[in-house]
Amino acid sequence: MILLGELSLWVALLMAAWAATAGFAGAYTHRGELIASAQRALYAMCGFVVLAAIGIWTALLKSDFSLAFVASYTSANLPAIYKFTAFWGGQAGSLLFWVLILSIYSAIAVFTGRRSNHALMPWVVPTLAVIALFFTLTIVFGANPYERLGWIPADGRGMNPQLQNPGMAFHPPNLYLGYIATSIPFAYAIAALITRRLDNEWLTSVRRWVLVSWFFNTVGIVAGMWWAYVELGWGGYWAWDPVENASFLPWLVNTAFLHSIMVQEKRGMLRKWNVTLVVSAFLLSILGTFITRSGVISSVHAFAQSSVGYWFLGFLLLSIGAAAWLVTTRLDDLRTQAELESMVSREASFLFNNLLLVGIAFSVLWGTLFPILSEAVTKTKITVGPPFFNQVNVPLGLALLALTGIGPLIAWRRASVANLKRQFTGPVVIGLVTGMLLVALGMRDVYAVIAYTLAGFVLGTIAQEFYKGTRARHRMYDENYAMAFLRLVGRNRRRYGGYIVHVGVVVLFAAFAGLAFKEEFDVTLKGGEKYQAADPYGNEWSFTSQGVSAYEQLNRQTTAVLLEARRNGKPAGVIRTEKRQYVDSNGNPTFQPSTEVGILSGLRQDVYVVLAGVTGEDTAELRVTFNPLVWWVWYGGMIMAVGGLIVMWPQAERRKKQAGYEAVLEPATVGAGGPAES
């Protein structure tokens, strides 16, 4: 199987090369048989890449340490699930994983789009093939997971303890699925630019793929936050690390696109902008990979500082050049079909939304690349940390949150005063009441109060939309409210799924704002001793140490401390925190000791306990943190994912056109088109 896999990798390389060559030649000369041959080569490439991946998985699961990759990242006593996930735990395997996803995506995109995008497909296929070819070349000549050691070690080095977490099964694959999905819209954009077929039709497929990318990117980022939070023990979930930023950048651009595409669909505006966004999302994904793999920017996500990074830099520059040339030579085909009519309109609010999203993306990119840029200009490396990103992005993010409430409710073209009053009176009142209530309760953090005021406002707008829509269905079709609600969402998935995503965004913002109230204590406890502290809500907590215990378990030696927690005198649960020393099959220690955080989660806050160390027999040195509202980050992420799924779910054509009903359920368009009242 391993030999077969290795062979398959080479065949896949040839297939990619042929799909690219034949594809471009065929598309250029309009020769049908070449075009068809390139398509078949792309499918075949997918098959061979799958075989190559199965080969590596087999080697990992069978612990075949003759492969350097297997010996470097796993050991014989590693639980099977982590042998499986080790596939993307190291450089060479993760690149193969990348090609695997890209090939499967490409095959799906070509198969599903071969009829509906007949004219573009001849160019889409070779573009995708070039991307696949680049990655396969990088694997075969730069970082090959099939590389032999030359000798067979008795055991492998084992997996880094921090990677031995369920997060490993969710975070990297989802991020990759998100990153790589940007390739398909990119290929469509290139094809549309080359053929100058830049009407709205190519955007339908593109929008679907951007949604796929957005969905997985969202899940991947939130899973990564969760992982960092439960595993790394510093008490936070986002540190503005360069690699985190790299995953955030395509997300921002994709989000911008998913909004601006609506403006193009409805009004024929923003065509250059949208092509640019699609291309940028892909380029940022490649940039992210470059940052991760090259080590040019120091990050905790330390892949080897290898030459592979520079392959990516070359590919990135090439892609930028090609895309820039195509866009600039096609500007005439991308002329706008309409003019902005009023600043008080949905178009304008979407434009500002895009401006903010891209502004945030730019500042994140700037801050991430600043060490390199400053070194190039002043010969001194200057880094910026979380304070920079927070100072810039908190105000921009809050403005964006406000637009989340305004955008969906304001009328297209030109909103009337009546439209504004009808849509916004209730939500504005809800927001202000929320804010004032919190100030009255003693909240003094300015940004937090603004955030919760806006959160109340946005939730008000969304609740109002759901209420109006449900009531309309209830009256029109005589359905009960529950049924009316479900059908409302089910038959307008794009719109109401979008609102659900917005609910998730609001929940996330509320959770982020909660961080302002975090409190931290350093605690030393002997067995039986008690520590008392007050949480940000004013509750009295006590933590009693149950003593230190040490024992062996699976592939590790564990030192654990149990704390009995009481809130206001009532039992609140037992918190367990550990130091682990992982060992190999012979019982020799591998890696440094790692920390398992103890977390007592609740809706209001997490009690987060880290074991710093043990002195003497029975004295635990602990750090206890009250982390308000952290759970809402995971909830917010889940809500966004559910909303994303609803939006993506394919909709039967006939249902969309249920007579008379779209017009009724589109209150936001009331007031549009008629004479302006202002």
Next chain:
Amino acid sequence: MKARTKFLIGGALVLATSGYLMATSIEETGTYYLTPTELATRIQKDSSFYGTGVKVGARVVPGSIVRAPGGRSMEFEVTDGAKTFPVSYHGIAPDTFTDGVDVVVEGRMDRNGTFAATTVLAKCASRYENAPEKYQDTPGYKSATNPTATT
């Protein structure tokens, strides 16, 4: 005024605001990222560099780590090959912190020549590399059948 013009003005305002935010934040929060040698040179040139917040990227000198009981503070030495200086740190070190790893320490150089670190970031050098000859010296990698092993 046309809506387009208005939007362009609004857009320019948004961009100017974010540009202003970025410029001022970099001024306020940017920190030098230096090697031990660069830090030493700068301090030699300008003694006000003592006490200036900087980040230093260097390698932990193997065997130099002295952890206080309980793991809440420690002292160690860092080097870039040419310059070596001691670092003191109060706080919980990351799991990846150990002998010989690359670290980024953030803090300030005291006049007594000890670097007082407020944060220590450790990169796990052994985590992702896959060149076999490299990891034969890595502590923790002990192989029974490795004919070329030096440990």
